[in-house]
Amino acid sequence: MSTPYDRPARPWDLFNKNLGRVETEIADERFSICKTCDFLLPTGNCSKCGCFMSSKVKLPNASCPENKWGQVVLSYKDKEIK
């Protein structure tokens, strides 16, 4: 079974309610790492992945392209992801 955890997070994962969201503490911890990172742009985007980080840090299947933080695996409700 393929799940969003088998691939990097994509922007449209933000609209996938079955994926869930990480706890606020985890999102805050991830974002605090980004805030100290040289790759975070003034726009709030990461210059490595291009993502808007205040949103991406909430996705459980998101991870840092520089391995500064990683995925949080939650149970996923769908049987198959296309």
Ligand code: SF4
């Ligand atoms: S995702 Fe990683 S590389 Fe990008 S700004 Fe955050 S800590 Fe830096």
